[in-house]
Amino acid sequence: MRHILSVLMENESGALARLVGLFAQRGYNIDSLNVAPTDDVTLSRLTLVTRGDDQIIEQITKQLNKLVEVVKVVDLTEGTHVERGLMMVKVRAAGAQREEVKRTSDIFRAQIIDVTPTTYTIMVTGDEEKLAAFLESLSGTTIMEVARTGVSGVARGEKVLSL
Amino acid sequence: MLSGGEMLCRALHDEGVEYIYGYPGGSVLHIYDALHQQTKIKHILVRHEQAATHMADAYARASGKAGVVLVTSGPGATNAITGIATAYMDSIPMVVITGQVMSHLIGGDAFQETDMVGISRPVVKHNMIVRDPKDIPGIIKKAFYIAESGRPGPVVVDIPKDMTMPNVKFPYEYPERVKMRSYNPVKKGHSGQIRKAVNMLMQARKPVIYTGGGVILGRASKELTKLAKTLNFPVTNTLMGLGGFPGTDEQFLGMLGMHGSYEANMAMHNCDVILAIGARLDDRVTNNTAKFCPDAKLIHIDIDPASISKNIQADLPIVGPVKAVLTEMLEQIDNSSLHVDDAALDRWWSQIAEWRTRHGGRYRTDDSKLMKPQFVIETLSKVTQGNAYVCSDVGQHQMFAAQYYKFNKPNRWINSGGLGTMGFGLPAAMGVQLNYPDADVVCVTGEGSIQMNIQELSTCRQYGLPVKILCLNNGYLGMVRQWQDMNYESRYSHSYMDSLPDFAKLAEAYGHVGIVVDRAEDLESKLKEALAIRDKAVFIDVRIDPEEHVYPMQVPNGAMCDMFLSKTERT
Ligand SMILES: Cc1ncc(C[n+]2csc(CCOP(=O)(O)OP(=O)(O)O)c2C)c(N)n1
Ligand SMILES: [Mg+2]
Numbered sequence: 001m002r003h004i005l006s007v008l009m010e011n012e013s014g015a016l017a018r019l020v021g022l023f024a025q026r027g028y029n030i031d032s033l034n035v036a037p038t039d040d041v042t043l044s045r046l047t048l049v050t051r052g053d054d055q056i057i058e059q060i061t062k063q064l065n066k067l068v069e070v071v072k073v074v075d076l077t078e079g080t081h082v083e084r085g086l087m088m089v090k091v092r093a094a095g096a097q098r099e100e101v102k103r104t105s106d107i108f109r110a111q112i113i114d115v116t117p118t119t120y121t122i123m124v125t126g127d128e129e130k131l132a133a134f135l136e137s138l139s140g141t142t143i144m145e146v147a148r149t150g151v152s153g154v155a156r157g158e159k160v161l162s163l
Numbered sequence: 164m165l166s167g168g169e170m171l172c173r174a175l176h177d178e179g180v181e182y183i184y185g186y187p188g189g190s191v192l193h194i195y196d197a198l199h200q201q202t203k204i205k206h207i208l209v210r211h212e213q214a215a216t217h218m219a220d221a222y223a224r225a226s227g228k229a230g231v232v233l234v235t236s237g238p239g240a241t242n243a244i245t246g247i248a249t250a251y252m253d254s255i256p257m258v259v260i261t262g263q264v265m266s267h268l269i270g271g272d273a274f275q276e277t278d279m280v281g282i283s284r285p286v287v288k289h290n291m292i293v294r295d296p297k298d299i300p301g302i303i304k305k306a307f308y309i310a311e312s313g314r315p316g317p318v319v320v321d322i323p324k325d326m327t328m329p330n331v332k333f334p335y336e337y338p339e340r341v342k343m344r345s346y347n348p349v350k351k352g353h354s355g356q357i358r359k360a361v362n363m364l365m366q367a368r369k370p371v372i373y374t375g376g377g378v379i380l381g382r383a384s385k386e387l388t389k390l391a392k393t394l395n396f397p398v399t400n401t402l403m404g405l406g407g408f409p410g411t412d413e414q415f416l417g418m419l420g421m422h423g424s425y426e427a428n429m430a431m432h433n434c435d436v437i438l439a440i441g442a443r444l445d446d447r448v449t450n451n452t453a454k455f456c457p458d459a460k461l462i463h464i465d466i467d468p469a470s471i472s473k474n475i476q477a478d479l480p481i482v483g484p485v486k487a488v489l490t491e492m493l494e495q496i497d498n499s500s501l502h503v504d505d506a507a508l509d510r511w512w513s514q515i516a517e518w519r520t521r522h523g524g525r526y527r528t529d530d531s532k533l534m535k536p537q538f539v540i541e542t543l544s545k546v547t548q549g550n551a552y553v554c555s556d557v558g559q560h561q562m563f564a565a566q567y568y569k570f571n572k573p574n575r576w577i578n579s580g581g582l583g584t585m586g587f588g589l590p591a592a593m594g595v596q597l598n599y600p601d602a603d604v605v606c607v608t609g610e611g612s613i614q615m616n617i618q619e620l621s622t623c624r625q626y627g628l629p630v631k632i633l634c635l636n637n638g639y640l641g642m643v644r645q646w647q648d649m650n651y652e653s654r655y656s657h658s659y660m661d662s663l664p665d666f667a668k669l670a671e672a673y674g675h676v677g678i679v680v681d682r683a684e685d686l687e688s689k690l691k692e693a694l695a696i697r698d699k700a701v702f703i704d705v706r707i708d709p710e711e712h713v714y715p716m717q718v719p720n721g722a723m724c725d726m727f728l729s730k731t732e733r734t
Contacts, residue, residue, distance in 0.1 A: 010345055014292070018284060025285045055472070062469035068289040068309060071345040163344065 002031070003057050004076040004083060004153050006161050007046040007064060011037050015069040019046065022067065028052065028060050032085070032150030043071065045161070047152045049128075074161050076153045083153035086125045088113070089135070092142035093120040101141055108134045119144065127151070165335045167296035167327035168197030171260070174303040176203040177337040180231050182222070182597060183207070184215035188235025189275060190262030193327035207597065207626060209590070210618040212239050216246020217587050217616070218594030220255050221554060224577045225595045227382060229256035229310045236262040237275030240321075241282065245584060247317045248286040252581025253403060254380060256315035258306045259283075263292065263323040279321045288316025296326045300337050308341040313348030314467040315380055349466065352483030352491060360438070360462045360479055361495050367436035368507035369514075370396045373419065373448075376403030376580070377441015377465060377485050384408065384573040386489035387440065393496060394503055397515060399427040401442050402565055403580040410549060410569035416515070417524065420448040421717050422562045425522035425726065425734075426515055428715065431456055432724035433514075439463045439477075441485045443470040445581075454722035464488050522715070522728060524566065533708035534683045536560060536635045540567035543605065543633060546690045551603040552577060552595045554630075556588035556612030559641035562713040564607045586615030592630040593623055603631070603694055610636045610663055620673035623700045631693050632702045634666060637709040645712045649727075670702035681706040 009015050016035060023030050031049040038045045050060060057075065064073045076083070093101050094117070101120055105112060110124035124134050128151060135146070155161070165173060171194055175183065184207045187195045198206055209215040212234045219230025234243050240261040250257045264273040280290050289309045291302055299322075306318040364370065372394075378387050384407045391398045391414055398408045399419040408415055417424030419431055431437070437459045442448070444463075449455045455475055463470075463477035464485055471480045481488055526537045540563050543551070549571040555561040555578040570576050577595060579587040592606035606613075613634055623630060643658040667677025676699050680689045686705070693701040718725040718733065727733045 014280060014290075017281070021284050055476075059469065059473060066467070066469055068343070068346050 001053065001057070002049065002051055002077065004081070004151060005048045005050060005061065005064070006074050006076055006153065007048065007070060008038070008072040008161055008163070009044050009046060009067070010069040010071065011042050011044040012069055015044070015067075016046070018067055018069065019064065022063055026059075026063065028056065032148070034150035034152050040163075043163070047150070049151050071163065072161060074155070076155060079159065080156040081153050082156060083127050083151050084125050085128060085131055085151045086123065086149045087131045087134070088121055088123050088147045089138065089143060090119055090121045090145040091138060092118065092144060094118050097141060101138070104134075104137050108137070110134065164332035166193070166197065166329045166332050167299055167322070168194040168329060169201075170296070170299045170333065170335050171303065171322070171327065172197050172201050172204050173335055174300045174337055175231060178303065178307050179228070180204060183231040183233050184209060184218040184594070185233030186212050186215060186235065186239055188237075188239045188262065190236040190264060190324045191233060191239075191322075193324065193329055194233065194260075194262070194322070196329060197327070206233070207622070209622050211616065212242035213246050213586065214590035214593075214616050214619045214622065216243050216257070216259065217249065217584075217590035218597070219257050220246060220250045221577050221591035221594035222598050223250070223255050223257055224591075225552060225574050226598060227380070227574070229258050229307055229315075230594065232257065232259040234259070234261055235275070236264055236279070237277050240277055240279045244282060244286065247283055247319065249579045249582045249584045249587060250317040251286045251288070253376060253579065254315050255317065256310040257317040258303070258310055259317060259319045261319060261321050263321045265325045266294070266323040267325075269323065279319060283319045286317070287319050290319035290321065292321040293323065293326045296328075296331065297333050299326065300335060304338045305341050305343070309346065349483050350487065352464070352481045352488035354491065356479060356481045357488060357491050357495055360481060361492060361499055362501065363436055363460060363462060363479060364394060364396075364438065365499070365501040365503055367396075368504055369433060369435045369511045370394070370438065371416075371430050371434040371436075372396050372398045372438045372440065373401070373431065373442055374398065374404045374407050374440040375401040375442025378404055378407035379573045381441055381466065381485040382573070383441070383486040383489050386486055386493065390489055390493055393493065395508055396438070397430055397512075399423070399431065401448060401580075402578070404442060405565060405576040406570035406573040409571045411571060418565050419723070421450070422566065422713050422715065423717075424524060424566070425715050425728065426518040428717070428723045428726060429518045430515055432722055434459050437461045439465075440489070441465060444474045446474070449474060450717045450723050450725070451720045456723065526714070527729065534681070534686070534705065536563045536637070536707045536711055537567050538683060539633070539635060539686060539705050539707060540564050540607070542686050542690060543607075544568045546687060546694065547603050547605070551575065551605050552592070552599065554578070554588050554591035554595060554604065554606045556606070556608040557583045557585045557642075558609045558612055559637070559645065559711070559713050560607055560609045560612075560635040562642075563635070566713075585612040588612060589616050589619050589623075589630070589632065592632070593619060593626075593628050596628045596630045597626060605631045605633050607633050607635065609641060610634055610638065610666070611640045611660060613666075617669070620670060620675060620700065624674045627698060628700060629697050630700050632670075632700065634702065634704050635707050636663075636666070636704050637707050637711070638663065639709050641709070641711075642713070648712065649716075666702050666704040670700065675700040675702060677702045677704065679704045679706070
């Protein structure tokens with residue numbers, strides 16, 4: 001099962017290495033990872049997509065909580081939540097392709113953020129399914145480069161992850 | 164106003180540290196110079212950094228307080244890693260101060276630079292690097308707090324050389340307490356969960372109390388003993404838990420697990436309720452988890468939530484310090500209207516008695532004139548009345564010591580359980596002897612293990628530590644040989660050590676006493692003679708039967724009750 005873990009931790013050097021190291025040491029996998037300081041710059045928020053059965057996810061959560069710099073951990077997938085990732089795709093866009101790519105981008109409410117006579121760079125946001133579907137829809141196009149942020153997310157409604 | 168090095172010494176003193184164990188080198192020279200100019204902290208100079216870590220570790224195991232190590236960067240730090248990992252696996256509080264190259268050189272592959280924070284990360288509870296000398300007192304305070312609180316463990320503090328410059332001084336103040344928003348170990352268990360546990364215990368018909376190192380670390384052996392007595396339940400200890408319950412008590416089943424007693428493993432397999440206390444159900448205990456105790460409900464008390472339901476799903480988890488949880492449990496039992504099922508317990512005890520008579524820790528004595536290792540440990544136990552500090556190395560001798568020494572007190576059995584570090588025994592014994600000068604401290608070792616830190620005989624001489632080295636000399640890496648007998652048709656691939664030294668003479672060369680014992684009838688008097696020597700270490704080289712195996716031994720991948728009982732019998 002896919003889980004999204006949100007982790008609030010001290011924004012200190014070494015904290016991220018410790019967290020990533022934990023996953024490597026204990027053989028847990030990381031599908032994607034996203035980290036940046038919060039509005040309170042002493043805290044970082046990290047969003048991590050992982051996979052595993054309930055027992056593994058329970059262990060991951062407990063092991064994360066044991067890290068001295070980790071303040072709080074929640075499993076967003078336990079409740080309703082919103083999740084988004086951002087993706088930039090640079091494609092070969094020449095001739096008739098230009099119109100086709102533009103139309104597809106519009107359908108996905110993606111934006112073309114850089115243009116040259118032969119390329120487009122498209123930015124699209126959404127959950128992992130949408131991003132995958134967008135890439136799928138570009139299958140007739142030459143994809144030159146893809147850059148993705150990994151998932152970020154919050155719980156719906158009043159529920160928050162804060163101090 | 165104090166320099167970084169001086170602040171470090173002061174902070175250690177303010178933390179109540181008396182001894183530190185270490186070895187100098189380039190990056191810690193400022194600290195060593197500061198040490199030289201004060202008298203409060205006493206430094207013990209080892210011969211290899213690994214030994215410093217084991218000395219500090221063993222002090223912690225005996226006293227419950229964090230041991231302190233000081234080593235230089237690069238090779239000094241990497242030599243300490245084995246000892247740090249040893250402490251980590253057994254949750255031993257330790258503060259390891261490692262020198263580091265100057266801050267501006269970090270990352271440039273400078274002379275004797277290793278990324279100690281990186282290398283040690285997987286084997287520490289926490290680690291920190293000092294970036295500003297002013298932070299030293301606060302970081303040291305934090306290091307001790309983290310090492311000793313919650314589930315204890317080693318903490319590494321990496322100090323770049325420029326943080327301890329003698330001419331750069333700061334006002335010194337040692338913080339009274341630490342407050343960390345991200346680290347708050349639990350102080351007590353959940354009362355509702357404890358109530359449910361009491362109900363389960365009162366309904367149990369075939370219960371077992373199974374306890375581990377958490378009872379020793381959590382100083383809860385008194386509470387455990389009281390609980391076991393109140394309930395009249397049988398108790399078994401893990402390798403790390405020995406001494407948590409008196410070894411000579413009728414209710415004690417012995418150690419459980421891979422080399423556990425027949426009755427302990429049988430009782431576990433057949434029980435209906437397991438009360439696990441400060442134990443982590445690791446693979447050396449459970450054997451095949453799919454076949455683990457099929458009828459048992461598991462109540463699991465541990466300070467570390469991650470230890471609960473990691474290997475075996477707990478039916479009733481209780482997170483908290485074992486002492487606080489057991490104290491509350493005892494109160495609740497006192498106030499409860501429920502009673503244990505005496506009739507069922509009687510039946511359970513007679514079943515256990517039957518198991519005891521069937522095996523009961525016997526070993527073969529008839530078929531050879533050679534001394535049996537079990538007999539050696541039994542004699543040691545008798546001569547020291549179960550009160551010695553027994554610091555073991557790793558191998559067959561360790562298992563014999565665990566099985567046949569009757570520990571009556573906690574913190575007396577000092578061994579590397581989780582990592583199984585050969586070379587632990589001698590420095591461990593030294594660390595204990597230094598801090599408990601009047602105690603009988605015995606290093607039980609093998610001719611293989613002792614050679615992994617034999618150089619410490621020199622340290623032993625320098626500080627006049629009268630440890631007793633009881634070497635069960637079978638001329639083999641016995642535990643390896645046993646596995647080769649059992650699994651590789653006795654092909655002894657590199658388990659025989661040729662060219663063994665004359666240990667007695669070697670000990671004498673270091674200025675100690677050497678004794679050889681090769682007849683069983685001499686053993687007791689020689690042991691007494693050795694124990695009477697208080698100013699020198701004594702190496703007692705006991706020639707034992709090289710063919711002996713450790714039994715019982717669980718059948719690989721079986722249930723707890725599947726055991727080989729001797730070379731010819733299995734359950
Ligand atoms: C540092 C280290 N290397 C290897 C091992 C694997 N090992 C476990 S027991 C053992 C043999 C120990 O021999 P000895 O000290 O003579 O004890 P005996 O088993 O003969 O009593 C070995 C090699 C280990 N535990 N630690
Ligand atoms: Mg041997």
